[in-house]
Amino acid sequence: MLMENLVIKYLQNNNYHQNVINNFKENYFSHPNYPSLFSVTDSLGFLGIENFAVSVPKEHFRKLPEIFIASVLLDNKTEFVLIKKKEKDISYENQNGQILNISFDEFKIFWDGVILVIEENETKENSDSSFRRNKMIRFIIPLILLFFVGFLNLIDTQMLFLNYITFLLLSMIGLMLSFFIIQESLGEVNPFVSKICNSSNKNIACDFVVKSKESKFFFAINFSDLPIVFFLSNLLLISLKPSFFIQIGFSSLLSVPVIIYSIYLQKFKVRKWCVLCLGVSVILLLQAMFFLISYKQITWNIYNYSQYFIITIIIWLIWKAVEKALVNKNKMVSKNTILSRFKRKFEVFEFLLNNNSVSEDIQTLNGIIINKQLNPIKLRLFLSPSCGHCYTIYKEGIKLAKKYPEKITIEILFNVNIQNTENPFISVVESLHEIFISKKEDILNTLDDWYLKEMTLENWLRKWKQTQISTTTRTELEKQHLFCVENDLRYTPIIILGKNMYPDDFVLEELKYFISDLEEKNG
Secondary structure, three states, rough: OOOOHHHHHHHHOOOOHHHHOOOOOEEHOOOOOOOHHHHHHHHHHHHHOOOOEHHHHHHHHHOOEEEEEEEEEEEOOOEEEEEEEEEEEEEOOOOOOOOEEEEEHHHHHHEEEEEEEEOOOOOOHHHHHHHHHHHHHHHHHHHHHHHHHHHHHHHHOOOOOHHHHHHHHHHHHHHHHHHHHHHHHHOOOHHHHHHHHOOOOOOOOOOHHHHHHEEEHHEEEOOOHHHHHHHHHHHHHHHHHHHHHHHHEEEEEEHHHHHHHHHHHHHHHHOEOOHHHHHHOOOHHHHHHHHHOOOOOOOOOOOHHHHHHHHHHHHHHHHHHHHHHHHHHHEEEEEEEHHHEEEEEEHHHHHHHOOOOOHHHHHHOOOOOEEOOOOOEEEEEEEEOHHHHHHHHHHHHHHHHHHHHOOOEEEEEEEEOOOOOOOHHHHHHHHHHHHHHHHHHHHHHHHHHOOOOOOOOOHHHHHHHOOOOOOHHHHHHHHHHHHHHOOOOOOOOOEEHHHEOOOOOOHHHHHHHHHHHHHHHHO
């Protein structure tokens, strides 16, 4: 089991919902230091999840939390394991998915003292259970509809209800197992499947089996394709026309050689067992046996068999198109992850940042300051009240300022010519700056009302307009506009980090990836 899977299990155990886990995976895979321990802790830190990786004296082992990730030396190789402490011993899950039980003393022999601890999420996340419930509902409702359609069609046939319900339920279970197999073949982590396929038995490895080259046979058909096409075809056909029970049963009989070959491959070629594949084999055998018990004589209706064959081929072709789209999507995600990993290297960001500096006059400007003046990272935002994109930049800037109050200082400036008396937004700029000078405690509310709540000009002025505008305010706003003119900055928003223009290749939100490096550099 890879490091990310151990962390995902840890997060799930600590009550973090699926959205958080998905965000962790996105940050972790695109981290420039992937797959190091630092990339894990840094990715968790981006999400505001308290965590720490430290070296602990072995004699303090009993004082550690019940669950944590530890660095161990196994077979002369350092790897990570997920630890669960018990009263007298521990169980640990290694990166191969094996779960082993050993004593405290045995564990200390190959533990190097390094641990990763993730704080438990105290807030119960109802959104995760809702997410899973909605996902399950989207899967179950079509099956219920198919059941009722088939039941209505059953009334017009002589087919027994028991035959219909048995084959329908078996096909539903088979389809569910087929989806799990597809997830394994695509490399998607499913917590339920992980519990089934990643047992303490080293001979069980579903993903290893379905991804092996031996799982392909005639015309490069993959074993993972057959179950989903077979059971999906069966569900549709038996619901639309229950008399297809005969063709489905006969097809189940024909699948017996394929089942035998599959077991042979797992036993002698791959030498690993796929629990999901065995489950599909059991379903097929049950269908075949039930068919033989129910029908003593097979009727050969060429029309029905032709229909069954043609519809199955159509579903096969549709599935292959869907599968290709899923594979291409995964490839694109993988490529984007690699590109993001390169983009998030501080050396790349720093090179682009240093390529475009502004004049030293930037130091003489006095804008609206948010957070402490002496923070190591100074971010200047030149905005305009009439600029649509400025709303987004302000929102991202404030989000960074609130998340890193001890590291980032935001300075709001304006690229607005206050000599242009025809501009109706001059009063907004002047009032904002005047409020910052005289009533600093109100400045965030005034900015939020304009850029976040997007109040109309009339309503905002009614609430915040200052009747007296000082000479200091007008002089400062003129200086800010003049600075933009002299540096040929005739647009908004303008983002300046330190004394350099923020790189166009990065959105402001991506600054969070370089906080530590910038803090170290400017500290």
